[in-house]
Amino acid sequence: MREYDATPASTSRGQAALRWVLWIGGAALLAFGVLTALTTVPSTSQRINVLLWLAGGVVVHDAVLVPLALLVGVVVLPRVPPSWRPALRGGLLALAVLGIVAVALVAGAATRANPSVVPQDVGAALALAGIVLVVGVLVGMFLGGARRPR
Amino acid sequence: MGLPRPPTPEAFRSPIHDERVVARVGVWLGIAFVVVFVTGLVSHFLQNPLPWMPLLPEPSWGYRVTQGVHVAAGIACLPLLLAKLYAVYPALFESPPVKSPAHALERASVALLVASSIFQLVTGLFNVFQWYPWAFSFVAVHYATAWVVIGSLVIHVGVKLPIIVRALRTRIVDGEIVDEGSVVPAGTLGVDVVAAAGMDGQLSSVPDGENVVLPVPDADGSAATRRGFLAGVAVTVLGLTALTVGQTVRPLAPLAVLAPRDPRVGPQGxxxxxxxxxxxxxxxxxxxxxxxxxxxxxxxxxxxxxxxxxxxxxxxxxxxxxxxxxxxxxxxxxxxxxxxxxxxxxxxxxxxxxxxxxxxxxxxxxxxxxxxxxxxxxxxxxxxxxxxxxxxxxxxxxxxxxxxxxxxxxxxxxxxxxxxxxxx
Missing domain, CATH: 3.90.420.10 (Oxidoreductase, molybdopterin-binding domain)
Known part of the structure; x- marks a missing residue:
């Protein structure tokens, strides 16, 4: 097995120079962001809250969402015809996105400050989006099955 | 049974965990991030103009377009980011975790990019739904984080540039991504990989690393899987946009069931x-x-x-x-x-x-x-x-x-x- 290499070597001098420009430029942008945060978010309690949210997003994604997706893939995909798998994978991605948007939609409706915020019936909206998702997956499965096997 | 050991990157066998998939989703996501960043700056400087900046009242619909694009592109980033992170997920289990100071710096920059990207998209989404389950000032933090995201993104592109170039040079023939053997300089890839590339699509790789040859029983199936994944990502982005962009584009308002606002609903419409x-x-x-x-x-x-x-x-x-x-x-x-x-x-x-x-x-x-x-x-x-x-x-x-x-x-x-x- 070849050694895993996350920082590959440049393939030309021009590319090497461009990479240095990107590193230095990126570091400058990053430093400006950190300085801006330090000057505009002065209170320690707010900073701690920001750090918690930064870490929380990574934990929820890496330790919950992706393992769940992998688990569903390992359990479901081998049991269905290969032509259905791409549509089901896409459907799982769409389901994850719908889940995140649903959190915002439900919370936005629950805390709405006036009737023009999330004015729609949230249950009906999510049901409709779910139907769109299922129809999309079914169409994808049909198209996958219709493709001539090679 | 003891505790399960963390997997190795090579344990992830799906052909989706492939640099050609990663690079393509990465290009889409990178473009979307730049669009969101630039339109965000427009909004920031309209609200906080620097003394030398001219303010333009024309075109009257300018801010409507830039801010509509800002939010729509930000929402479209959600599936793109999930897809990108899914494709590179094996890299999380790189072993040993840190090999050198430069490698530690590189991994730290990726951690910052991932954390700040997820943070920015999720808090931005909650903000447009006027839900604030946090204890900081959204506007100030959103602005500062934008620079952190874009800075760590530029660093990341610098780190991965050789892989990105190599991955994007693969062609799409007959609807499938194949390797452009002729444009890959000899010596860039290991001999075994070049040989594998000649063997009709047997090339597979871990996302961020050098190519490795994995036993791929069905090369055509792998290509179809990658192609299908990219199509699924594209369809999800389009579908999500269709169900939300009506808050800005009035003719599409009846479709916008997932949008936080209906431009027709409120006092006096x-x-x-x-x-x-x-x-x-x-x-x-x-x-x-x-x-x-x-x-x-x-x-x-x-x-x-x-x-x-x-x-x-x-x-x-x-x-x-x-x-x-x-x-x-x-x-x-x-x-x-x-x-x-x-x-x-x-x-x-x-x-x-x-x-x-x-x-x-x-x-x-x-x-x-x-x-x-x-x-x-x-x-x-x-x-x-x-x-x-x-x-x-x-x-x-x-x-x-x-x-x-x-x-x-x-x-x-x-x-x-x-x-x-x-x-x-």
Whole structure:
């Protein structure tokens, strides 16, 4: 097995120079962001809250969402015809996105400050989006099955 | 059974964990991030202009487009980011975790990019739904984080550039991604990989590393899997956009079941951000004793609503465009602001301080720069679509000017005062 290499070597001098420009430029942008945060978010309690949210997003994604997706893939995909798998994978991605948007939609409706915020019936909206998702997956499965096997 | 050991990157056998998939989703996501960043800066500097920056009232729909794109592209980033992170997920289990100081720095920059990207997209999404389950100032943190995201993204592209170039040089033939063997310089890839590439698509790889040959039983199936994954990502992005963008694009409003706003819903058919009750002006706004106080180098004037309605009224068809992405066009009727400043001896080159009846709050006061003051369509609006303004839209009078964030279109105006340089 070849050694895993996350920082590959440049393939030309021009590319090497461009990479240095990107590193230095990126570091400058990053430093400006950190300085801006330090000057505009002065209170320690707010900073701690920001750090918690930064870490929380990574934990929820890496330790919950992706393992769940992998688990569903390992359990479901081998049991269905290969032509259905791409549509089901896409459907799982769409389901994850719908889940995140649903959190915002439900919370936005629950805390709405006036009737023009999330004015729609949230249950009906999510049901409709779910139907769109299922129809999309079914169409994808049909198209996958219709493709001539090679 | 003991605790399960963490997997190795090679344990992830799906052909989706492949640099060619990663690079393609990465390009889409990178473009979207740049679009969101640039449109975000437009919004930031419209609200916090630097002294040398000219403000452009034309085109009147400019902010509506940039901020609509900002929110729509930000929402589209959600599936793109999930897909990108899924494709590179094996790299999380790199072993050993850190090999050198440079490698540690590289992994730290990736950690920062991932954390700040997820943070920015999720808090941005919650913000457009007006849900604030955190204890920090969204506007300040969103702005600072934008620079952190874009900076760590630029560093990341610098780190991965050779892989990105190599991965994007693969061609798509007959609907499948195949390797462009001829453009890969000898020595870039290991001999075994080049040989594998010649073996009709047997190439597979871990996402961030050198290519490794994995036992791939069905090469055509692998290509189809990668192609299908990219198609699934594209369809998800389009579907999500279709179900949300109607908050900005009125003809698509009936489709926008997942959007936080419907541009047709609200008092007088327009959404409201802050109501009179929320601003604490329910009584003062409808008080018949209300007068507009005008202050300028030529003195002070007070005008009640009847006096304003008796002036030369103008009509302007302008969008109200919110920082939260929704926007809606309406027909406003009122007095030109430049006519009002002329009454107190000021010229069109004057900046104007606008104060609301609202006491306190970040948007109870705004500055109307001279570029707007001079414009034909900049009004102290009294009427909306032929009716008196609803109190939630700023009755008795509000500012409406072209190409401007909605939060600056101050409602329930109590006082207009010329700031400086406006002496006639």
């Amino acid at each position: 327009l959404p409201v951000n802050k109501t009179a009750a929320a601003a604490g002006v329910s009584e003062t706004a409808v008080d018949p004793a209300w007068v507009l106080r005008l202050e300028g180098p030529g003195g002070t004037r007070e005008l009640d609503r009847a006096a304003l309605l008796a002036m030369d009224l103008h009509e302007a068809v302008l969008p109200i465009a919110c920082v939260e992405g929704w926007s809606a066009t309406a027909r406003w009727e009122g007095v030109r602001v430049r006519d009002l400043v002329a009454m107190v001896g000021a010229q069109e080159t004057a900046d104007l301080a606008v104060e609301s009846l609202q006491q306190g709050g970040s948007y109870s006061r705004s500055v109307l720069q001279h570029e707007y003051v001079a414009h034909d369509d900049t009004l102290l609006a009294l009427r909306l679509d032929g009716e008196d303004l609803d109190v939630d839209h700023g009755f008795p009078a509000r500012i409406i000017a072209p190409n401007r964030p909605g939060v600056l279109q101050t409602k329930w105006v109590a006082r207009l005062s010329v700031i400086d340089g406006g002496a006639a």
